[in-house]
Amino acid sequence: MIRKNIIRWLPVIVWLAMSCKQGKQEEMNPANAKRIVSVSKQLTEMMFALGKGKDIVACDLTSSYPDSAKLLPKVGYHRLLSTEGIVSMRPDIVIYSQNIGPATVIPQLQQVGVRCKEFFESNTLDSAQLLLKALGTYFGVSAVADSLSHQLQQQMQVVYAAQKQCVDTPKVMVIQFGQANNVFFVMSGRNGPADAMIRMAVGKSAVYQAKGATQLSAEAIAAANPDIIIVTDFGFDKLGGMESVKKLPGVALTNAAKNNKIYRFNEHDIVYFGPRSANNILSLMKIFHPNIHATLP
Numbered sequence: 001m002i003r004k005n006i007i008r009w010l011p012v013i014v015w016l017a018m019s020c021k022q023g024k025q026e027e028m029n030p031a032n033a034k035r036i037v038s039v040s041k042q043l044t045e046m047m048f049a050l051g052k053g054k055d056i057v058a059c060d061l062t063s064s065y066p067d068s069a070k071l072l073p074k075v076g077y078h079r080l081l082s083t084e085g086i087v088s089m090r091p092d093i094v095i096y097s098q099n100i101g102p103a104t105v106i107p108q109l110q111q112v113g114v115r116c117k118e119f120f121e122s123n124t125l126d127s128a129q130l131l132l133k134a135l136g137t138y139f140g141v142s143a144v145a146d147s148l149s150h151q152l153q154q155q156m157q158v159v160y161a162a163q164k165q166c167v168d169t170p171k172v173m174v175i176q177f178g179q180a181n182n183v184f185f186v187m188s189g190r191n192g193p194a195d196a197m198i199r200m201a202v203g204k205s206a207v208y209q210a211k212g213a214t215q216l217s218a219e220a221i222a223a224a225n226p227d228i229i230i231v232t233d234f235g236f237d238k239l240g241g242m243e244s245v246k247k248l249p250g251v252a253l254t255n256a257a258k259n260n261k262i263y264r265f266n267e268h269d270i271v272y273f274g275p276r277s278a279n280n281i282l283s284l285m286k287i288f289h290p291n292i293h294a295t296l297p
Contacts, residue, residue: 030117031140033092039078040097042272043119044069046132047095049148049275050141058089061179065268077179083108095135097121123193125156125200128273148275155278155296159200162285162294166202170288173206173226173256174198174270175216175248177235183215184235184248187271194270197277201284203228221250228288229256232267263287 037058038044044063047053053068060078063069075085079101086094086109093115096106106116117138122131129149136145174188188194188205195205206226210217231245239245242262246252256262265287269280279296286292 028092028115029140030093030138033139035090035092037075037086037089037091037094038063038096039075039081039086039094039100040119041065041078041268042122042128042131042274043095043097043135045268045272045274045276046135047139050132050136050139050144052139052141057091058086065266081105087112087114091115093117095119122273124196125273125277128277129153132275152275152278158294158296159278159281159285162282162292163200163202165292165294166285166289168289170203170227171206171225172198172203172228172230172288173208173221173224173254174230174232174265175235175245176232176267176271177238179234185215186210186221187232188230193272196273197270197281197284200281201288203284203288216249218250221248222253225254226256227259227261229254229262230265230270230284230287231262232270233264234267236264 034055036047036052036056038047038056039060041060041062041064044056044059045065047056048066048069053066056069056072058073058075059069060076060081061074062078063072073089075089076082078099081100081102083105086105091114094109095117097119098121100106109116119131119134120127122128129152132149133142133145136142172188173186174194175184176187177184186208188198189208198205206224208220208224210220229245229251236245239248242260245262246257251257251262265284269276269283282294282296285294
């Protein structure tokens with residue numbers, strides 16, 4: 001009977017505990033936060049780069065870099081977060097960006113006294129540097145953020161120099177595996193970070209004209225006819241390699257399949273910009289243009 005009563009009143013107990021904590025959190029300097037929950041893969045990587053990874057106690061399922069992030073407790077997919085899971089981690093603060101869900105999760109967290117901080121969307125190299133600096137300022141590590149930004153700018157000079165060695169512009173398609181709904185879909189051609197990285201690596205996104213399809217369209221892939229296909233690591237590994245990728249709808253009809261130019265690429269290296277973006281872009285460039293010679297400092 002006692003056990004049943006405890007379970008029955010657990011939500012109230014949690015609410016009271018978090019409410020008592022609210023006042024302290026409002027006064028807390030974010031630089032002193034020791035229990036951070038990050039529900040954005042981009043923010044998670046940046047926090048580790050800033051030296052704050054040791055203070056992250058949980059993250060979302062898509063936070064896969066660095067390896068240390070994979071070992072952290074998960075609080076759900078970033079578009080399908082668990083309020084209870086986040087509260088159970090007793091966070092000093094939850095950091096997030098605009099593309100999280102459900103819409104009720106942040107209000108619910110705030111209702112029970114969890115401090116939440118939203119950071120702006122960053123889909124370009126320049127805005128990623130601004131985001132890095134914003135995180136650095138908020139968490140009291142501005143000098144580290146400035147150093148990382150300066151290093152990235154220096155590395156991008158190598159990328160810009162390497163671009164001059166490229167003599168053609170192959171058509172590139174990026175196929176991603178959606179972990180939330182277990183389907184493959186074309187990520188490139190949406191004018192997102194992947195497309196920007198393809199351009200910086202001196203390629204062009206293959207035009208994929210499927211009317212909002214969440215799953216692959218054989219006709220649209222064949223019509224797009226990419227010279228190179230990049231498959232993100234989760235999907236590539238799930239299928240088991242290049243020959244299995246060729247069995248996806250329409251892929252076998254492409255120049256990429258005919259010339260065996262299908263490559264595995266880590267998802268966290270192409271879906272957002274961050275401190276390692278110069279290295280990631282250069283890695284793409286070496287796939288598109290195998291004869292170039294460039295090394296980052």
